[in-house]
Amino acid sequence: ISLRELLAMPALKGIRIIGGERGLDRRRVSSVTVIDAPDPYQWIQGGELVVTSGYIFRDEPLSIRRAVEKLNERESSGFGIKVQRYLQAVPPEVIALADDLEFPLLDIPFAFAFRDVIDPVLTSIVNRQARQIKFSEQVLSSFSTMVTRGASEEEICASLRKFAKCDLAFCDTTFGTFCFAAAEEFSHIVRNTPLPDLFRQFLSVKIAIGERVYGYLVFHRPPSVASDDDWFIPVSHARTALLLRLQKRLAHAETERRYRNEFVLDILNKNLRFEKELWNRAALLDWDIEGPRHVAVVDIDNYKRQFEDVAGRDALRNIEETKRRIYTIANTVIRSTFPRVPFTEMSDSVAYILPAPLGESAAVRDLQPVLKIIQEEVFGATGKSVTIGVGRVKPSVLQSSESYDEARRALEMIRSAQGPGRIAFWNRLGVNKLLFSLSDVAAAEDFCREMLSPLLDLDEIHRETLLKTLSALAECNWSVKESARLLSVHENTVKYRYKRVRELLDFNPDSSEDRLRMALALKILSLGISTSRSIKTK
Template sequence: MWLTVEDVLSIDVMRGADVIAGHDGLGRNIKSVTVLDAPDASLWLQGHELALTSTFPLLKRRNGLNMLVEELVARNVAGLGLKLHRYMTTLPDAMIARANELAFPIFRVPDHIAWIEIISPIFARVLDTDAQHLIRSEEIRSQFTKQLFSGAGLESLMALLYSMLGRPVLLTSPADAHTVWLPEVAAKVDDVMQILRCPDTAAEHVASCPGVMRKRSADFNVVYIRLDQGADPHAYIAALETGEPIDPPLLHCLVHAREAISMSLLQRRANISITREKHNEFVHTLVDPQLSEGARQAHIARGKEKGIPLHDRYFAAVIKFHNLDEHVFRAVASLFHAKMDDDHLLVSSLDSTRFLLLVPETEQSDLHLDGGAGCIERYIAEVAKFQAAPDWNAGISQATGVIHLDRAYEQAEYALGHSLKSGEKCRVKLHDETGLYRLLSHPAMQNDIRRFIDEWLQPLLQYDRKRRSRLVATLRVFLDNNGNYRETARLMHVHHNTVRYRISQIYTLTRRDILNPRLRLQYQLALVLHDMNRERAPERE
C-alpha cells in the first residue's frame, strides 16, 4: 500500500495532531511532502504531496481559502497540515465546509514541532514504500516474462492477469479481430466495450500508474491501458471495477501485462502473416486465368494434400472497401481469415482495398436463395463488432465448379464494376443481375431504351424531381415484395401508411394497375433499364 495521510498522523512525532476537516479523505496517497511558503505556492505542486504551512502565507487569502482547497484538490494534493497559533488561530467556516465536501483532509500540527521532524520520517516511509513497490513490480514483471518465454498464448497471459487482479479482465485488439474476456461467464462485456469506444465518456488518468486510465459509468468503472501506443487506437487491456476500486499497486499489473501481451501479439501476427501469404498464393493461383486445366487440377490436388478443405462449387465475391486505413484493413483481413476454419472460406487480399472471398456452396448453406449476398453482408457486419466498418461495394459470381474458379473471379469483378458504377455504397451486385446489361448495352439500342423508360416511369421521375419524393424507389421495393405494404415500409424505414399514400400517388400518376402481371413485368424492366442508365451516367432520381 501507498503511504496515506492517516499513516502520517500515526507517526510518533505527530502525537497531538487533530483532524479539522475532510475526515473522509484520510486515505489519500502521499509520495512527497512540501512546505507552502507563498500565497500562490499551490501552483507549483505536482500531486500526491502532503502540504505543510505556518498559515503566514495564507493571510493574504484569508477570505478566499475555500478556493485554495479547490486548487489543492485539483492538483491532487494529499492533504494540508498547518499550525494554528502564531498567525491564524482558526480557519474560515467556508474553507472547512469545502474541505468536507471534497474529502480533503486538513489537520492541525502541534506548534512546537519543527518541520524537519515531520518531513524526515515521512520521506523515510515513502522511500521504504517505494522500495516495496519496486520489488513487487519486478515480481509481477517476472511472472509475465516467464509465462511469455514458456510459450504461453494470449489467453494464458490474460488468465495470469485475472488471477492477480481478481476482477474481470478484457483484451481487445480489433486489428487482429481478437477479444479475450475472463471469466467467460462474466456479464457486461458489451457494456465495457461500448464505454471504451465512446469518445463522449470522460477518461481520467490514474496518477500512480503512467498510461493507465479510468472511465466511470453509473454501474461500474473500467480501468484500462492502450495496448499499442500510437498504433491501433481501439486496442486495450482493461479490468472491471464493480465495487471497491482496484488497489493502486495492483494496477501496475496492467502495465506489465501490456509488455508481455504486446510481444505475444507480435509473435502471433508474424506466424499468421506467413500462413496467410501461403494461403493467398494458393488462392491467386486457383483463379489465375492463364493456368491450364491440367495445372489447375494438380494445384487443387496439392491443396488437398496440405489439408485445405476444398469443396466442389464456390461463389466468388470481390469486396472493395473505401477509405480503408491500416488498422481497419488488418481487422477485416483477420476477420475473413478467421472464417477459413469455421466456414471453409478461401480468402485472398487482392490489394490494399479489395478482398477475394471464395464461399463454398454446400447442401447446408442457403446461398442459392440470394446468390450469396446475405452471407457477404453478414461477414462485413461482423467487422462492426470491433469498430465501424468503412463503406464498401461487392460483386458476386454464379456458383461455379472449383476447376473453373477463374471464370467465377471474372464474373465477380464484372459485377463489382456495376456496383461501383451505380454510385451507391454498401451494395452487393450479383453477376446474375448483369445479364440485361450485356444484352442491352449496344449503342444502337439506347434511344429505344430511353423511350421505354419515359413511357413507363416518366410521370414518377418528374414527380420525384419536383417534390424530392421517392415514388420510383417505393415502386421498386413494392414490386420486389409482391405488393406487401408492411414489408415495403419495413425495408424503407417508413410507416406503412406512408407506403399506401405513395402507391396511391403512383396509381394516380400512371393510371395503370401496377400489380397486373402483364404490366408488372413492364415496370420491372423499366426500373432495371433506368438503373442501367444511371450506372452509365449517375443522376438523381
C-alpha cells in the same frame, strides 16, 4: 503513500485532522518539508507534507489562509501546524477553506519535535518504495517470462488478475475477440455491452501505441475507485506484454495474409504450374479444397470514389479502417459457416472459394442467407453497402477461375441494373447474361436508339415516369391492371401513360415481334451497359 495511511501509524498517534478530511485518501505524500520563513512557497514541488511551528503566523493567524491557498496550488499533500506553540487556535475561516479545498490541515501536538514527524514519514515512504520496487521486479519478471515463451492473451490476463486482485476482460479491437480472467457473470456483461457503456460502468485502460488503439482492459470495479501502485504496476507491465503479443500476432497475420492472397490469386488467375503445388500449399494453410467449388466475391460499393475527395491522412486512415472492418465482418461470417475456405483480400473486394458438395441449387439455397447476414452486419457497423456476386459450381477447385470471372461479371451486372447492395448468382441471371455480353457491341446502341430514342429525348421527369411505366408493363406481361398494382397507381394513370408511349414509339403491343423487341431494349437499357448509357444521358 496516502496521508490517511500515515496518520494511522503508531508513531504519529496524537496528530489530529482539523480540516479538509475528505482529501486524506486523495493526497499522496512523497516527502516532508519544514517551513518557518514567510515566502517558502516557490520551493514547494508537490506531494510534500508541509509542517511548521506556526512562528511565522503568530502575529497574523489569518495569514494561514494564504498559506493554505498557496500550498494547495502547489499540490502539497497537507499542512501540519504546531498550534499550541505560537497560536492558540486555527481561525474558523481557515478550517472552512481547508474543507472547501479538501486540503488536509493537521494539528501537531506541542510535544512533537519535527524529527518525530519527519523520520517515521520518510521511513514509511522509503519502505513503501522498496516494496514497490521489489513487487515491480517480480511482476516484470513474470510478464517478461510469459512474453519470451509466447504466452497467449488469456494467460497474460490470468496473471494480471492474480496481481491486480480483480476480475478483468481484454477487449481486442484489432482481431475482434475477447479474453477473460473473470467470473461468468462479468464475462457475460462484457460480451453483451457496447464499449462506450462499459467505460461508463467499469474502470478501463487503453492498450495503444500513439494513436493506434489495439484494445481495452476492462476491470470489474467502478471507474471512480482510486487505484494504488499495487494495481498500476501490474497493469502497466501487462499492457506492455499485451502490446508485444499483439504486435507479434499482427506480424504473423500480415505474413500469412500476403502468402494466402498470393496463393488464392494464383488459383483464380490460373497461375499454378502443377496440381501437386496446389494441394501442398492448401495443406500448409489447413484449407479444405476437395470437391465441387464456386466463388463468391464481396465488393465494397463506391469504395474507390471516396479517394476523389479525400483530404489529409486522417480521412485516408478512416477509409482504410472502414475497409478493414468490412473485411473482418465478411471473413467472420463466411468462416463461421465455412471454417476452412480459401479467400483473398483485394483493394476493394474479398473473394472466397466455397464448397458446394450438393450441387448448384443447394449451394444457392444455403449461401443466400449467409450473404444477407454479411450485408446487414456491414451496413449496421459501417453504414456502407456491399454488392456480392457468385459464380457457378465447378467440379474442381482447378476451375475456380471460371467461377470467379462469373462472380465478378454477376456483381457488375446487378449493380449496373439495380444499384448497389445486391446479391447476384450467375446461374440465375437468365437472358441478362447474354444481353450484358453486348456491352461493347455498337449494334446494341443502334437497337436501343431505334426502339427508345423518342422517349429518351424527353425531359428527365417525363422520361423517367414513362420508362418506369413501360418497364412495369413489360414485367407484368403487358397487363395494365397488374402494372398499376406494381406501380401503386390508378389503372387510368397507367392507361394514359401507355397510350402516350405507344404514340411516341409507334409501338404495337398486339405484335409479338414488337413486344419482344421492346422487352429486349428495356433489358439492355436496365443493365446500364456502356452503349445504352450514352443514350440515357443524351
